[in-house]
Amino acid sequence: MxxxxxxxxxxxxxxxxxxxxxxxxxxxxxxxxxxxxxxxxxxxxxxxSFCKYITTRNWQWVGIDNYIKAIKDPSFLHAFWYTALFAIVSLIFINLLAFMIAYALTQGIKGSNLFRTVFFMPNLIGGIVLGYIWSLIFDGILTKFGTSLLLETKYGFWGLIILMCWQQVGYMMIIYIAGLQSVPESLHEAAKIDGASKWQTLIHVTLPNMMPSITICTFLTLTNSFKLFDQNLALTDGRPFQMVNGQTIKTTEMLALNIVNSFNENLTNRGVGQAKAVIFFVLVAAIGLIQLRATRSKEVQQ
Amino acid sequence: MKKFLALVLASIMCLSLAACAAKTDGDGDKEEAKGSVYYLNFKPESDQAWQDLAKTYTEKTGVPVKVLTAASGEYNNTLIAEMDKKDAPTMFQVGNQGALKTWGDFCYDLSDTDFYKEMTTDDFNLKGENGEVLAAGYCYEAFGIIVNKALLAKAGYDLSDIKDFDSLKKVADDIHARAAELGFDAFSSAGLDSSSSWRFSGHLANMPLYYAFRDDNVTAQPAEIKGTYLENYKNIWDLYITDSATTGADLVAATGDMSTAEFKEGKACFYQNGTWEYAGLIEAGLKAEDLAMIPIYCGVDGEEKAGLCCGTENCWSVNKNASEEDIKATLDFMYWVVTSEEGTTLLAEQFGPCPFKNAKEPENVFFAQANKYIEEGNYVVTWAFNYTPAVDNWRAGVVDALAQYTAGKGEWDAVKTAFVDGWATQYAGENG
Missing domain, CATH: 1.20.5 (Single alpha-helices involved in coiled-coils or other helix-helix interfaces)
Incomplete structure (x- = not known):
């Protein structure tokens, strides 16, 4: 009809x-x-960022003064290198762990779904809460040895790495699982028939076909690390400090926290904080774009 | 169906936008005729009392009074945000010299007002370069070492046994040595978590600052300090962290609640804090007759004649940039608060003693004690820390150094550096 x-x-x-x-x-x-x-x-x-101001209505134009001050600020430079180091280390740890867990959980073991849920759950907890809980855990252990998370930079650094791994591995794992499942079964079979070992299959067949997942995961972890704020604030708040030439350097302070601190601590210098924020934006945008382009070019068309 | 949903969602968005717009219109209407008062309060614990008082005033006079209270620790950020708006607060707080530096340009000169004429002293007011009264201290507070006299008696001592640092140390050392037998220790924990550290980087640090400034006749914010009395600061700090149940690295993350709880539960005999703790201590079941506050002794010559540390960070300012009617309405409101029955009751209940002719006597025994010291001819230890440049920053540096020292990871020299060099750095940062 x-x-x-x-x-x-x-x-x-x-x-x-x-x-x-x-x-x-x-x-x-x-x-x-x-x-x-x-x-x-x-x-x-x-x-x-080009003005001196306390309230945003009453500003006074000062040109690039703020940018010069920002770049010369030793605490800002320290925060930059510290953040860069943190980003690289956490990028490696989070992605390796997430991939390993994702790989293990796609081998068809019993209770995979339960494991996936459990690993994903830390991601649902807010950063501030996580920071305070983990600081209690770390301090509970460290005080037994007569020290504290707030007393040494290295504890603060690795503490934050552990925290971020715990929080983010689950999320990245979900993306990797999706990636692993999207690799066509026929490719695996073909590799098997050609006599490839499990390891060879993983390196030469599975990984190249998973480039989209890897792109998105590295991109997420890198920018997440650069933008990290609440966990940093709640865990150590920049402590311990170091006095260098009369300047206080907060040794575990990352970029975002440094910007907020310089914005709030000294009201006559808010423009400098604003300038730092603009530099920060350009930096994060640039890193994101470069990284995206670099990994995109390795993707394989199926 | 989808299209229909989209339509509904879009219209909800339009409506909410319209609602926002409508609300601002409403605010505009209120501002007619007589002017209005907008008070930015910074003590969350007294928010309800202010709201009620504002309502009473509006009922009596028809002048609208809006009270906004900043969240704990967020006063500065709230002030900045509110000052940026068209309807900025007409009445706000400027607590110390540092704040005056930032907000001085916003402050109306109060010296010619009826409100100012009600004041009994200039001691707590903040003044501009030409003597104009920019912020009026509307109450004062005192801090020292709070003593549980009942526990002190149990250990075989009396308040009169403590006259200076040496006698305090003797009593504290003895109590600490017999802590297991007595069931309580000398000092409550001197925690360095941010909920507790201000007691030491702020209030305790006042001692070396006060004595140094007294020697040098300092009356304005100094660009640098010498740290002459830092040995005394070390004396008393060492006492706090030795004669206590919690010591060493455990103190780094110990909180203020912990310390308060120890004192409330009778596990510690001494507790450094201020008059504002009184209500909480009484509520926890401690008896007024068992409580006393003694000066902080730290081994300075002549300190037997010391009194409690009295001062304030509660100072009212009126926004110079507000409209004339609003300024007038605000000044009328302030006058009413310090003269009327309702207003003076609130001030006495929430803030203790206030320097106004009609002020009421508060119940707080710590204030009675502060006055007794003054009557006996002891000198008042003023709040020298009100001069601290970039106060949060400077204190953070001192706390960190104290933490390193307390945990046995750093030397006392680092505290000195944070104290003395930190001051110069923060001053330069704020004035450079």
């Missing part, structure tokens, strides 16, 4: 055309929210 055309159906042109014409109306709320919540603050922030 020939299907009768129903002009009053929802997807008919009669209904669709007026809706289509109103496209701007549908876009407007989101666009307005984007402007109010992102574009305007960003533009104003950029502008204020």
């Amino acid at each position: 020939k299907k009768k055309r129903d002009y009053t159906a929802f997807n008919s042109n009669l209904i669709r055309r007026p809706i289509k014409r109103c496209v701007w109306l549908f876009l407007l709320p989101t666009f307005a929210a984007f402007c109010i919540g992102f574009l305007y603050p960003f533009a104003k922030g950029l502008f204020l």
